[in-house]
Every structure is written in C-alpha cells, then in structure tokens.
Amino acid sequence: MIQQTGxxxxxxxxxxxxxxxxxxxxxxxxxxxxxVENHDNVVTIGMxxxxxxxxxxxxxxxxxxxxxxxxxxLTAIFSPSAVINIIKDFKVVKKYQVExxxxxxxxxxxxxxxxxxxxxxxxxxxHTQKNKQGVSLKxxxxxxxxxxxxxxxxxxx
Amino acid sequence: MPKxxxxxxxxxxxxxxxxxxxxxxxxxxxxxxxxSINELTPAEINSIVKLALELKKKPQPNLLAxxxxxxxxxxxxxxxxxxxxxxxxRLGGKVVGFADAGVTSAKKGETLYxxxxxxxxxxxxxxxxxxxxxxxxxxxxxxxxxxxNGGDGANQHPTQTLLDLMSIKETxxxxxxxxIAMMGDLKYGRTVHSLAQALTHxxxxxYFIAPPSLAMPEYLLTELREKGIKFSVxxxxxxxxxxxxxxxxxxxxxxxxxDQMEYNRVKDVYRLTVADLKNAKxxxxxxxxxxxxxxxxxxxxxxxxxYYFEQAENGLYARQALLALVLNAI
Numbered sequence: 231m232i233q234q235t236g237x238x239x240x241x242x243x244x245x246x247x248x249x250x251x252x253x254x255x256x257x258x259x260x261x262x263x264x265x266v267e268n269h270d271n272v273v274t275i276g277m278x279x280x281x282x283x284x285x286x287x288x289x290x291x292x293x294x295x296x297x298x299x300x301x302x303x304l305t306a307i308f309s310p311s312a313v314i315n316i317i318k319d320f321k322v323v324k325k326y327q328v329e330x331x332x333x334x335x336x337x338x339x340x341x342x343x344x345x346x347x348x349x350x351x352x353x354x355x356x357h358t359q360k361n362k363q364g365v366s367l368k369x370x371x372x373x374x375x376x377x378x379x380x381x382x383x384x385x386x387x
Numbered sequence: 388m389p390k391x392x393x394x395x396x397x398x399x400x401x402x403x404x405x406x407x408x409x410x411x412x413x414x415x416x417x418x419x420x421x422x423s424i425n426e427l428t429p430a431e432i433n434s435i436v437k438l439a440l441e442l443k444k445k446p447q448p449n450l451l452a453x454x455x456x457x458x459x460x461x462x463x464x465x466x467x468x469x470x471x472x473x474x475x476x477r478l479g480g481k482v483v484g485f486a487d488a489g490v491t492s493a494k495k496g497e498t499l500y501x502x503x504x505x506x507x508x509x510x511x512x513x514x515x516x517x518x519x520x521x522x523x524x525x526x527x528x529x530x531x532x533x534x535x536n537g538g539d540g541a542n543q544h545p546t547q548t549l550l551d552l553m554s555i556k557e558t559x560x561x562x563x564x565x566x567i568a569m570m571g572d573l574k575y576g577r578t579v580h581s582l583a584q585a586l587t588h589x590x591x592x593x594y595f596i597a598p599p600s601l602a603m604p605e606y607l608l609t610e611l612r613e614k615g616i617k618f619s620v621x622x623x624x625x626x627x628x629x630x631x632x633x634x635x636x637x638x639x640x641x642x643x644x645x646d647q648m649e650y651n652r653v654k655d656v657y658r659l660t661v662a663d664l665k666n667a668k669x670x671x672x673x674x675x676x677x678x679x680x681x682x683x684x685x686x687x688x689x690x691x692x693x694y695y696f697e698q699a700e701n702g703l704y705a706r707q708a709l710l711a712l713v714l715n716a717i
Contacts, residue, residue, distance in 0.1 A: 346524075371520070372521040373423060375606060
C-alpha cells in the first residue's frame with residue numbers, strides 16, 4: 231500500500247502471511263480469533279485503508295508466521311472477501327481467497343443467552359450461509375440466524 | 388439422521404372376493420428424534436396426521452404395551468405434559484418422569500446431557516420440555532432413544548404444529564390450498580411461526596393480522612417469499628374473515644409490550660365476537676393454542692366455528708401417532 235508521497239502505509243514483511251482485502255473494520259476481530267497475542271512476532275495492521283475495489287479495506291501482516299488454510303478460512307466469518315498471501319523472501323509464493331466453511335464448530339459464542347450452548351459445557355455449532363448482505367450463521371441448537379455483526383464473542387482458534 | 392422420505396410398497400392380498408391392493412408403510416420416522424417441524428417432510432407430516440385421525444376414530448389400547456416413555460419436563464406445562472402422558476397410557480405404554488426440574492439432579496448441577504443419557508437407558512422414548520432453546524437437540528445427542536421435543540424455550544414445539552395441522556385436516560378435509568389467517572401476537576408466538584413454516588408445504592394463502600409492534604418477523608416473511616407462498620399483512624381483521632377457511636388466534640401477552648398504553652389500545656382490537664363472524668364462510672374454523680384470555684368472546688364458543696377445545700383434544704391423538712411411529716409400532 232503506497233501513499234501518494236511514495237511511502238508505505240503498512241511496511242512490507244520478508245516472510246509470513248498478509249491478509250489483504252479484509253472487510254474494513256474486521257481486522258481486530260480477525261486478530262482475536264487467530265490468537266495473535268500468543269505470538270511474539272511482529273504484527274502490523276492497517277484499518278480503513280483506501281481500496282480500489284471496495285472503497286476501504288483492512289490489512290494484516292503477520293511476520294514469520296505462515297497461517298494454515300483452515301485457520302485462514304476462519305476469517306471468512308468476518309470477511310469473506312479476504313485474500314491470503316504467503317510471503318517468502320518478500321515474494322508472494324501462494325495467494326488464495328478465504329473460503330467460508332459450511333459448519334463452524336466451537337469458535338463462535340451464540341449471541342442468544344437462552345441458547346443451550348451458553349448454559350451447558352459444550353461446543354457451539356453454526357451453519358453458515360453467504361448472501362448479498364454478507365455472512366449469516368444459523369445456530370444448530372437454538373436455530374436462530376445471526377448476521378456477522380451480531381457475533382460479539384468467540385473462542386480462540 | 389438422513390431424511391429419505393417414506394417408502395410405500397403395494398402388494399396383492401388374496402381374499403374370498405378376489406385380490407386386494409394392500410400396502411405396507413415403512414416409516415422413516417422409526418427411531419427418529421422429533422426436534423423441529425422443519426425437519427419433517429410433507430409426506431411424513433401427512434402420515435402423522437393420517438394416523439392421528441385414525442387413532443381418534445379407533446383407539447389402540449395395546450399398541451405400545453411393554454414400552455416406557457420418559458416424561459422429562461424441566462419446566463411447568465399442563466396440556467403438553469398431560470397429553471403426552473395420557474397418549475402413552477392410552478396406547479398401553481407406561482410413563483415415568485418428572486414435572487419440575489427442582490426434583491432432579493439438574494438442581495445438583497448435573498448437565499442436561501448427563502441427565503438424558505441416564506434416562507435414555509431406562510426408557511424407550513423421551514418426551515421433554517426445557518426452558519433453554521436448543522435443549523431438545525442437545526438431549527437427542529445424549530441418547531439413541533427417540534427424543535420428542537415438547538417445547539424448548541421460544542424455539543420449537545413441533546407436536547403443537549402437528550395437532551394444529553391435524554385439526555385443519557379434520558375440519559377442512561384437506562391441508563392443501565386453504566386460506567388461513569393468523570392473528571394476535573405474531574412476533575413472539577412460536578406456534579404461529581412453526582405453523583406458517585409447515586404450511587409452506589401445502590400451498591396455503593396466508594393472512595397475518597397483528598399490530599405493527601407484534602408483526603410476523605421479517606426473516607419468516609423472507610422464507611415465505613422464497614418458497615413462493617402468497618401472503619398479506621393486515622392490522623384489522625374485519626374484511627379478511629369472509630375469505631377464510633381457518634382463523635388461528637393467539638393470545639396477546641401484555642408483558643411483551645414495552646408501552647402499557649399501546650397494549651391497552653390493541654388488546655380489544657383483536658377481540659373476536661359473534662358479530663365479527665356474520666359473513667364468515669360456513670366451513671370457517673377458529674383455532675387457538677390456548678390458554679385464551681379475552682381475545683375470543685365466550686359467546687363464540689357456542690358457534691359452529693369454534694374448534695379450539697377439540698384442537699386441544701387432538702393433541703392427545705397427534706402425540707399418540709408420533710409415539711407409535713417413532714417406536715415403530717405401526
């Protein structure tokens with residue numbers, strides 16, 4: 231990301247992962263599910279950066295940390311448009327768009343306080359659906375459907 | 388569990404007067420958990436309703452002899468619990484259970500999962516009600532025995548929908564192509580949500596009559612639109628009644644209203660009297676999941692349109708049919 235003056239808004243990394251084209255405002259949620267605080271590598275984030283395709287976007291750079299596709303796909307709950315770039319020696323060696331899993335188990339806390347999953351020691355389970363408005367999640371147990379902005383709490387992946 | 392429909396095999400039976408076509412129905416409901424009305428296919432709904440009507444006409448007092456139902460009511464219920472227990476006993480089965488979670492190990496901190504796992508080892512089928520949403524589905528994971536949901540919080544109450552459908556079939560002779568209005572609290576009433584979803588299988592024309600503050604939730608209207616169901620939304624019922632085959636009423640619950648003045652304004656608007664029915668079709672039947680407060684005037688009870696008490700009775704037969712089918716006794 232280069233500003234008009236030619237300086238980088240978010241510095242480049244030598245090795246690691248760049249999560250690009252994340253939905254504007256989703257970076258903090260993505261960092262939280264990835265459990266970034268447990269890593270001591272350099273993490274750079276940019277939020278609300280200008281984007282040619284979507285107006286605004288977030289970007290996350292994880293130095294010396296190549297995230298697995300299954301972990302990367304978790305970010306799709308908050309940002310189905312995110313693109314994962316694996317960087318080796320400043321070059322992109324692998325690039326793919328995240329894929330939304332049909333089922334998300336044990337990660338999202340059901341926003342319905344009367345859902346059995348919030349009252350018994352057990353994993354939550356959601357069925358995902360992608361639509362024009364974004365991603366919706368239907369709880370397997372209480373059968374309620376939530377939009378991504380309704381999801382406030384989640385367990386770390 | 389996979390849904391694979393119902394297989395019907397016809398075969399010829401020699402009798403004195405010739406060969407007769409007979410049929411065997413291998414029900415996909417054998418051993419099934421009945422958690423949500425959305426999981427039943429139209430064929431399965433039809434088979435339950437048909438059997439319920441048959442059991443009403445011809446009781447089968449020994450059908451479930453030797454079987455035991457666990458009646459696990461973690462929250463108070465009168466009609467649902469008593470009709471489940473009576474249904475089992477009228478078919479010759481036995482009932483064990485509790486009507487209050489306070490007498491169970493749940494009070495000692497036992498999980499629902501553990502409680503149902505143990506109960507499942509004692510009984511052949513579990514009928515349950517629980518205040519938490521999704522509890523019945525969780526319970527079904529704990530045991531291989533069929534679990535029948537008798538209400539999980541504000542979520543599902545499939546046996547209510549089945550007895551509603553049975554009452555519609557009984558009074559109208561069919562389930563397809565009927566004009567059905569739902570009136571009252573359409574926002575919080577789980578019975579109207581489940582019934583509307585079930586009726587999408589039967590090409591109903593639906594009328595939703597409610598104050599804007601208690602209107603049918605948008606997600607449900609979207610579901611109906613996607614399935615091509617014709618419906619309209621109204622605030623008053625006067626012009627609608629002459630068009631209807633079924634009027635399904637619900638109680639407007641005062642405690643749901645954030646504004647008591649708004650409640651006072653609408654509570655009498657949705658009060659059905661005999662005069663409101665003067666232009667009704669002859670076959671119009673009024674249903675109500677009960678209890679009613681003042682939304683149906685007592686004088687309506689004496690008209691041929693009133694069917695809510697028979698509807699409550701039908702709960703007995705709808706639950707008998709379900710128990711017989713999940714226990715594979717038919």
